[in-house]
Amino acid sequence: MMTIQTSNLGFPRLGRKREWKKTIENYWSGQISQKELTEQLEALHKENLLLQKHAHLDSVPVGDFSLYDHILDTSLLFNIIPERFQDRDVDVDLLFDIARGNKEHVASALIKWFNTNYHYIVPEWDNVEPKVNDNILLERFNFAKSLNVPAHPVIVGPVTFVKLSKGGNQSFEEKVETLLPLYKEVLQSLVDAGASYIQIDEPVLVTDESQSFETITKKAYDYFEEAGLSQYLVIQTYFERVDLKFLNTLPAKGYGLDFVHDHGHNLQLIQDGHLDKDKALYAGIIDGRNVWAADIEAKKELIETLQSYTDELVIQPSSSLLHVPVSLDDESLDESIAEGLSFATEKLAELNALKRYFNENDDTAYNELKERYHRFQNQAFKNVSYDFDSVRTSRQSDFSVRKEAQNNRLHLPDLPTTTIGSFPQSREVRKYRADWKNNRISDEAYREFLEHEISRWIDIQEDIGLDVFVHGEFERNDMVEFFGEKLQGFLVTKFGWVQSYGSRAVKPPIIYGDVKWTEPLTVEETVYAQSLTDKPVKGMLTGPVTILNWSFERVDIPRETVQDQIALAINEEVLALEKAGIAIIQVDEPALREGLPLRSEFHETYLQQAVHSFKLATSSVADETQIHTHMCYSQFGQIIHAIHDLDADVISIETSRSHGDLIKDFEDVTYDLGIGLGVYDIHSPRIPTEDEITTAINRGLKQIDRSLFWVNPDCGLKTRKEDEVVAALTTLVSAVTKLREDKDAQVS
Ligand code: GLN
Ligand code: ZN
Numbered sequence: 001m002m003t004i005q006t007s008n009l010g011f012p013r014l015g016r017k018r019e020w021k022k023t024i025e026n027y028w029s030g031q032i033s034q035k036e037l038t039e040q041l042e043a044l045h046k047e048n049l050l051l052q053k054h055a056h057l058d059s060v061p062v063g064d065f066s067l068y069d070h071i072l073d074t075s076l077l078f079n080i081i082p083e084r085f086q087d088r089d090v091d092v093d094l095l096f097d098i099a100r101g102n103k104e105h106v107a108s109a110l111i112k113w114f115n116t117n118y119h120y121i122v123p124e125w126d127n128v129e130p131k132v133n134d135n136i137l138l139e140r141f142n143f144a145k146s147l148n149v150p151a152h153p154v155i156v157g158p159v160t161f162v163k164l165s166k167g168g169n170q171s172f173e174e175k176v177e178t179l180l181p182l183y184k185e186v187l188q189s190l191v192d193a194g195a196s197y198i199q200i201d202e203p204v205l206v207t208d209e210s211q212s213f214e215t216i217t218k219k220a221y222d223y224f225e226e227a228g229l230s231q232y233l234v235i236q237t238y239f240e241r242v243d244l245k246f247l248n249t250l251p252a253k254g255y256g257l258d259f260v261h262d263h264g265h266n267l268q269l270i271q272d273g274h275l276d277k278d279k280a281l282y283a284g285i286i287d288g289r290n291v292w293a294a295d296i297e298a299k300k301e302l303i304e305t306l307q308s309y310t311d312e313l314v315i316q317p318s319s320s321l322l323h324v325p326v327s328l329d330d331e332s333l334d335e336s337i338a339e340g341l342s343f344a345t346e347k348l349a350e351l352n353a354l355k356r357y358f359n360e361n362d363d364t365a366y367n368e369l370k371e372r373y374h375r376f377q378n379q380a381f382k383n384v385s386y387d388f389d390s391v392r393t394s395r396q397s398d399f400s401v402r403k404e405a406q407n408n409r410l411h412l413p414d415l416p417t418t419t420i421g422s423f424p425q426s427r428e429v430r431k432y433r434a435d436w437k438n439n440r441i442s443d444e445a446y447r448e449f450l451e452h453e454i455s456r457w458i459d460i461q462e463d464i465g466l467d468v469f470v471h472g473e474f475e476r477n478d479m480v481e482f483f484g485e486k487l488q489g490f491l492v493t494k495f496g497w498v499q500s501y502g503s504r505a506v507k508p509p510i511i512y513g514d515v516k517w518t519e520p521l522t523v524e525e526t527v528y529a530q531s532l533t534d535k536p537v538k539g540m541l542t543g544p545v546t547i548l549n550w551s552f553e554r555v556d557i558p559r560e561t562v563q564d565q566i567a568l569a570i571n572e573e574v575l576a577l578e579k580a581g582i583a584i585i586q587v588d589e590p591a592l593r594e595g596l597p598l599r600s601e602f603h604e605t606y607l608q609q610a611v612h613s614f615k616l617a618t619s620s621v622a623d624e625t626q627i628h629t630h631m632c633y634s635q636f637g638q639i640i641h642a643i644h645d646l647d648a649d650v651i652s653i654e655t656s657r658s659h660g661d662l663i664k665d666f667e668d669v670t671y672d673l674g675i676g677l678g679v680y681d682i683h684s685p686r687i688p689t690e691d692e693i694t695t696a697i698n699r700g701l702k703q704i705d706r707s708l709f710w711v712n713p714d715c716g717l718k719t720r721k722e723d724e725v726v727a728a729l730t731t732l733v734s735a736v737t738k739l740r741e742d743k744d745a746q747v748s
Pocket of ligand 1: 420421422473479540588590630631632715716717718
């Protein structure tokens with residue numbers, strides 16, 4: 001019997017307790033020197049490498065570890081430096097300045113890495129002089145070697161790298177060709193240093209577009225073949241299926257395929273004979289993006305199937321483990337739930353159990369995992385019965401009827417002003433919340449503080465003269481985790497952090513069982529805020545699509561069912577707010593666009609299900625209750641019809657950073673529901689001028705009927721300082737007041 005090997009594509013950088021984040025932030029704040037930064041990070045890198053070695057991997061990835069982002073590392077490696085930073089030496093400080101901006105220059109853009117919640121730094125090609133800078137990849141590879149860790153270098157491939165970048169006058173193909181000799185130099189240096197193979201990541205090959213750049217892809221890999229390098233290259237794909245027939249024409253040692261998120265296609269392609277038997281198959285069989293223990297028996301069977309199609313089988317996670325937390329060891333979870341879970345470290349143990357099963361005829365670990373898996377599946381986590389049909393999925397009346405009922409109730413002025421929900425999460429707010437969570441202060445003391453803060457901000461909104469108020473979301477750490485903590489069926493971990501961008505991490509809740517609303521989640525704070533003012537206070541909830549997208553979802557029942565379960569829970573909360581007299585309820589769906597599947601064949605179904613869940617959550621209210629939704633910047637173009645189908649009375653969206661580009665999307669369809677345009681960028685500490693706001697409003701009014709038009713900032717204000725918020729909103733209200741006066745003057 002052929003033996004199998006194990007490998008990994010990438011390990012979380014954060015460290016078990018986010019040591020990576022803390023170290024980097026300590027450097028940013030000047031608490032440690034550059035030397036200390038380097039030493040501490042090296043220690044962490046070493047720990048990661050040794051942990052993987054001790055998990056008996058046959059090969060451990062190097063090049064996944066980074067000071068910020070691996071795409072940015074690649075940009076620096078090839079001297080693809082944003083023009084505004086080109087007069088600087090390439091060093092750690094330059095790297096951080098490109099990522100975060102500095103006093104003189106803005107940061108490079110951050111974009112979501114495919115359909116994940118990880119963000120990479122977009123390479124900028126304007127006036128660059130590509131060359132190989134300090135070869136950090138080689139240094140890191142040598143570092144692993146010095147620790148006796150069997151390692152393989154990881155580098156993002158030229159096609160993906162260029163595809164994800166922007167700027168410059170060269171065409172896509174020219175940029176790839178410019179980079180080829182530089183790649184050759186780096187790849188050769190790694191081979192010379194003893195790399196037995198190099199993982200070259202080309203995830204763009206799983207996108208619909210990939211067909212359009214097959215020629216240049218082939219050219220690139222033919223070039224590596226001519227350079228004598230192809231026998232060392234494993235072309236790695238993930239997150240979806242690949243066109244294996246094409247991939248198989250690229251000269252390489254082997255190919256990496258995702259067998260978890262491919263909807264079964266990759267296996268089918270192999271069974272259809274599209275993989276040459278002498279190519280190594282790097283099979284991603286353990287889910288790199290979710291936290292569930294593998295169905296180890298099914299994995300064993302998959303391996304048995306794959307073995308007949310390749311002479312060299314390497315099993316590994318489906319993608320880098322960057323997308324899951326480090327280890328279950330530090331969690332104190334109920335064992336009955338813990339045994340159903342698997343974080344990065346435990347996933348490596350699953351690989352090892354499979355390897356031992358096949359190579360050593362040792363089924364001890366395998367059997368244990370199998371038993372655990374079955375025990376978990378038989379738990380009573382499917383314990384709620386739902387009556388989906390009894391809940392409305394469309395509002396009682398059409399928008400025009402609702403609008404009149406809402407006008408009669410709310411009496412809002414021309415161009416109503418509001419905010420998106422959160423106010424600054426000051427140091428004090430975060431400290432109180434942490435103290436309360438750690439039982440350092442009593443429930444009463446915490447409640448008193450929240451009420452104090454809410455009432456202070458009601459007064460501030462009153463002074464500024466906004467029309468629709470919010471309570472400020474001071475009780476929430478995060479718009480999804482907050483709901484995860486309160487709904488049945490969700491589990492919130494202590495250290496289950498996942499990197500989002502740079503030093504920022506999120507802690508997605510885990511949906512392990514049937515979701516149920518058991519008690520009001522937000523009513524108390526909202527009603528308290530409403531009791532302090534005559535202006536309407538908007539209730540603030542996160543929608544089902546976003547809650548699902550930003551959680552680790554269960555996989556034992558269909559995704560759309562989980563989403564509808566969450567929708568029913570949110571519906572309960574919507575009704576509870578309505579019953580308590582709240583006239584406007586906002587259900588945020590910032591993740592709706594990003595959840596769009598990579599392959600377009602799945603878009604329509606996804607959007608239909610998203611719309612269905614949103615409507616399930618929001619349609620039960622009376623006509624005179626106004627439903628808002630909010631989405632952050634996203635390319636709305638292709639999903640605009642779905643956004644309209646949500647039938648929200650008002651949607652607020654980001655437009656200021658895209659300078660009105662987004663409004664174009666709304667030109668093509670008749671968008672005849674209420675819409676609030678973000679008139680200033682909340683991501684910047686800069687206070688907008690009244691002129692800028694007026695211009696933004698006037699631009700929007702060219703396309704959107706004034707009677708449907710709302711004015712608001714782009715997004716929540718939680719990351720801003722209080723004085724910035726007050727100044728910006730005061731300017732906003734002042735701009736609107738003048739526009740109202742102008743209108744009145746015209747009428748009379
Ligand atoms: N209501 C949320 C807030 O204001 C919305 C956040 C978001 O869109 N990401 O913070
Ligand atoms: Zn937003």
